[in-house]
Amino acid sequence: MANTTHPPRDRDISAALGERVRKADAEGTPLRIVGGDTKAFYGRQVQGRPGEVEALSTRDHRGITGYDPVELIVSVRAGTPLADLEAALAEHGQMLPFEPPHFGGAATVGGMVAAGLSGPRRPWAGAVRDFVLGARVITHTGDEQRFGGEVMKNVAGYDLSRLMVGAQGSLGLLTEVTLKVLPRPSASHGLRLEMPLEQARQRLADWGRQPLPLTAAAWQDGALHLRLEGGPGSVAATRERLGGEDLEADFWESLREQRLAFFSGEDGRPLWRLSLPQRARLEAEGLDEHAMLHDWAGAQRWLRSDLPAETLREACASAGGHASCLTPGAAEPFTPLAPVMAKYHRRLKAELDPRGIFNPGRLYAEL
DSSP, rough: OOSSSSSSSSBBBBHHHHHHHHHHHHHHHOEEESSSTTTSSSOOOOOOTTTEEEEEEETBBBOOOOOOOTTTTEETTTTTTTTHHHHHHHHTEEEEOOOOOOOOTOOOOHHHHHHTTTTHHHHOOOOOOGGGGEEEEOOOSSSSEEEOOSSSSSOOSSOOOHHHTTTTTTEEEEEEEEOOOOOOOOOOEEEEEEEOOOHHHHHHHTTTTTOOOOEEOOOOOOEEEEEEOOOOOHHHHHHHOOOOOOOTTHHHHHHHHTTTTGGSSOOOOOOEEEOOTTTTOOTTTTOOOGGGGGEETTEEEEEOSSSSSHHHHHHHHHHTOOEESTTOOSSSSSSOOOOOHHHHHHHHHHHOOTTTOBBBSSOOOOO
């Protein structure tokens, strides 16, 4: 008997999705594109009059359409569970190098691309966008078009497939993505070294100029946490050289998935992600860098604070960065765009989505 509870592992519904988009464009109906909905907290609510916004699910559009372990390339439909893709890669000793967070078992590949979030390995391996080779996208006319290809450099001009990364579904309906993958490291070990923040910053700067097998670094509560990955000999030698205590095996997954106690939110204060130059200093009254969780070797900092958004963003801008609020319901989760940048974003949105049907307002109210 067929299992009617869950969609099949491999299914192409691009034609049906295209028809839904074509109809929505003709009627001017806003679409809220939904995959696993595990990252619904990340961004604004889709805008539209009450009862007007329609949910468009990609969950039934799933399956790996091509995988060449030798060439390290995989093509996969947007509704495919992220866990399924990672399991298929693991069977061949491979992985998604950017270590994307799931935030729940229902996470999909399309949501991974739309959110554009990466894990602790990002400074050493790269971000989601760096590994997108190509994509299939349903445009506002309901037609599915292919962008990019299966090599790292394959287009003259702007690559729209990478433009979809982090766009929160606001430029079109992603149906398939082609990704570069990498081999999994043969050995991995975590360390915890007691040291103050300033010393940790200096150590990371020094180690960054040396051929050490570092693939993650975070500082919190007076301790620097490190992950060593690579060949067994290299990992063992570096572990002996750096010393410190062994780190619990699930620390990096817990950090990536925001399951550490720091993220619990029990005090009710909003959660902020600050993206800054590695050694930047923040100057704002009531802002204590030692109370933050410093991730990505310090370039990404997590903060629980009820300081006004304007105060935090001004401090980050002065330090050469920006701030995003990841607490659901934030009026403006992302730093407002500069006027010139906003103009180009509006032009791009108008060109690719002239009737504003794809996740309107998800990134910014004017988009």
